[in-house]
Amino acid sequence: MLHISALEKLVHEMSRLPGIGPKTAQRLAYFILKSENEFPERLSEALLRVRAEVHDCPRCFNFTDADICRYCEEPHRSDESICVVEEPADIMRIESSGAFRGRYHVLHGAISPLEGIGPKDLKIQELLDRVNNGIDGDGPTIKEIILALDADLEGDTTILYLTKQLQGKGLKLSRIAHGVPIGSDIDFIDDRTMGRALQNRVEL
Amino acid sequence: MLHISALEKLVHEMSRLPGIGPKTAQRLAYFILKSENEFPERLSEALLRVRAEVHDCPRCFNFTDADICRYCEEPHRSDESICVVEEPADIMRIESSGAFRGRYHVLHGAISPLEGIGPKDLKIQELLDRVNNGIDGDGPTIKEIILALDADLEGDTTILYLTKQLQGKGLKLSRIAHGVPIGSDIDFIDDRTMGRALQNRVEL
Numbered sequence: 001m002l003h004i005s006a007l008e009k010l011v012h013e014m015s016r017l018p019g020i021g022p023k024t025a026q027r028l029a030y031f032i033l034k035s036e037n038e039f040p041e042r043l044s045e046a047l048l049r050v051r052a053e054v055h056d057c058p059r060c061f062n063f064t065d066a067d068i069c070r071y072c073e074e075p076h077r078s079d080e081s082i083c084v085v086e087e088p089a090d091i092m093r094i095e096s097s098g099a100f101r102g103r104y105h106v107l108h109g110a111i112s113p114l115e116g117i118g119p120k121d122l123k124i125q126e127l128l129d130r131v132n133n134g135i136d137g138d139g140p141t142i143k144e145i146i147l148a149l150d151a152d153l154e155g156d157t158t159i160l161y162l163t164k165q166l167q168g169k170g171l172k173l174s175r176i177a178h179g180v181p182i183g184s185d186i187d188f189i190d191d192r193t194m195g196r197a198l199q200n201r202v203e204l
Numbered sequence: 205m206l207h208i209s210a211l212e213k214l215v216h217e218m219s220r221l222p223g224i225g226p227k228t229a230q231r232l233a234y235f236i237l238k239s240e241n242e243f244p245e246r247l248s249e250a251l252l253r254v255r256a257e258v259h260d261c262p263r264c265f266n267f268t269d270a271d272i273c274r275y276c277e278e279p280h281r282s283d284e285s286i287c288v289v290e291e292p293a294d295i296m297r298i299e300s301s302g303a304f305r306g307r308y309h310v311l312h313g314a315i316s317p318l319e320g321i322g323p324k325d326l327k328i329q330e331l332l333d334r335v336n337n338g339i340d341g342d343g344p345t346i347k348e349i350i351l352a353l354d355a356d357l358e359g360d361t362t363i364l365y366l367t368k369q370l371q372g373k374g375l376k377l378s379r380i381a382h383g384v385p386i387g388s389d390i391d392f393i394d395d396r397t398m399g400r401a402l403q404n405r406v407e408l
Contacts, residue, residue, distance in 0.1 A: 004269045006257040010250040016243065017232050024223070030293050031222050032251065033258055033267060034312075039220065040251040046214040047236065047248040053210040054237055063237060065208045089234055108238075 007033070059136060061106040061123045063088045071095075071104050072136070078102045079135040081144035084127060084162070086110050086155070094148060102144070103135050110154035111161055117154075119161055128165060144172040151178055211237070263340060265310040265327045267292045275299075275308050276340070282306040283339040285348040288331065288366070290314050290359070298352060306348075307339050314358035315365055321358075323365055332369060348376040355382055 007029055015025035032040050056062070057069035064070070071077065071091065081102035085091055091104050107122040134141040145166060149155035159175055166173055179197035180189050189197070211233055219229035236244050260266070261273035268274070275281065275295065285306035289295055295308050311326045323329075338345040349370060353359035363379055370377055383401035384393055393401070 003274050004258055004267060006250070006254045006269055007267065010254045013243070013247045013250045016247075018235050019228070019231075026293065027223075028221050029254065030291070033254060039217075040255045043217045043220075044248040044251040046210070046217045047244040047251075050210045050214045050233065050237060051244045054208055063208060063211065065210055070207050087234070089230065 056106075056108075059130075060104045061088075061108060061126065062091055062104060076101075079141040081146065082127075082130065082135065082142050083146045083148050085148050086150055086158075090148065100146070102146075105130065107149075107158070110149060110158040112154045112157070122158075124162065124165070127162075131166065131169060131171065142171065144174070147173075147175040149175070260310075260312075263334075264308045265292075265312060265330065266295055266308060280305075283345040285350065286331075286334070286339065286346050287350045287352050289352050290354055290362075294352065304350070306350075309334065311353075311362070314353060314362040316358045316361070326362075328366065328369070331366075335370065335373060335375065346375065349378070351377075351379040353379070 010029045010032070011022065011025045014020055014028050015022050017025075020028070032043075053065045054063050055065075057064045057072055059068055059072045062069040062071060066073070078101060081100075082105050083094060083100055083102060084105045084107060085094070086107055086109060088106055091106070094100055094104075105123070105127050107124065107127070109117055109122050111117060111119060111122065130137075131142050131145070132140065147159050147162060149158055163173065177200055178193065179200060180186065180193065186194075214233045214236070215226065215229045218224055218232050219226050221229075224232070236247075257269045258267050259269075261268045261276055263272055263276045266273040266275060270277070282305060285304075286309050287298060287304055287306060288309045288311060289298070290311055290313060292310055295310070298304055298308075309327065309331050311328065311331070313321055313326050315321060315323060315326065334341075335346050335349070336344065351363050351366060353362055367377060381404055382397060383404060384390065384397065390398075
């Protein structure tokens with residue numbers, strides 16, 4: 001107990017952030033109290049600004065502060081292939097690999113019966129609409145869909161569901177490969193990853 | 205690069221917090237963007253409120269939102285002994301042990317020549333004034349001073365300096381004991397702590 005209502009309120013709000021427990025929240029609150037150069041004011045303003053300016057892209061549901069996001073905007077990207085991800089942050093991971101130059105679609109989560117998240121809670125209908133009506137609604141263009149979802153139970157469930165919905169539409173459908181990460185020691189790879197790596201072996 | 209100015213600004217400000225790197229800041233910013241129930245607004249308000257309401261206690265320099273802090277206010281505490289700490293957070297640690305019922309004095313740091321922090325940057329003159337003029341300025345009352353500073357180089361330097369300043373004033377001067385923590389395995393104690401534990405052994 002800090003016995004100072006404003007300080008307790010700040011600790012309470014900070015400890016809602018993921019990975020920040022009450023002890024860390026208290027340390028951060030003390031840091032904020034002792035900080036100079038108007039830091040709390042600038043952080044406070046940044047919080048309000050991000051909420052006011054950033055919204056979902058109406059096409060792909062990535063975050064943007066413009067009418068449509070930069071990946072939907074860029075004219076030299078292929079309208080024929082679309083990469084489906086769970087979260088906006090995943091796009092950056094794929095972009096920095098430089099291996100994909102098509103468009104994106106953000107589901108904003110994955111199917112999770114345990115957490116009560118079903119297909120209707122995700123941007124799945126919107127993905128089907130894009131497949132039927134094209135990347136920007138101007139007639140069908142999509143020929144390939146790459147599913148880049150997390151390699152966990154929720155990701156697998158979502159891939160299963162999406163495969164059923166998207167099959168029979170004449171699309172090239174794929175999921176990103178699972179296997180041994182580049183630069184890693186074979187000795188340290190877990191059984192399931194090694195199983196996948198053997199199963200999906202590439203002929204030389 | 206997020207390519208969204210408001211989001212980049214928030215990540216930039218969040219990553220100034222201690223222990224929060226750019227990657228964690230980005231994860232927190234995405235959490236904030238996706239959060240519901242007006243969370244960013246409430247966090248923003250809490251930041252401004254803590255800055256507006258919380259200030260140093262004019263007597264002991266603990267944080268407070270009142271005229272004087274609760275430990276200076278409480279009438280049943282002894283005005284004869286004062287416990288000197290580095291930071292306001294240290295007071296709670298001592299309070300929850302229940303082993304001290306006197307007053308506090310917060311130095312707001314420790315002497316560190318490497319970081320350019322000298323005695324004048326700390327609330328040391330204010331401590332000497334309290335020794336000379338009493339806990340609240342109504343004539344001398346203090347008979348005992350307990351130094352509860354961190355067990356590091358800066359803490360030791362500060363204790364050395366304070367001892368020189370406070371000696372010869374007829375005060376009972378002490379520092380908190382260093383030794384083996386309660387409940388710990390002797391096998392895992394470092395050499396310096398074990399050296400202190402042996403040196404400060406208590407006769408039975």
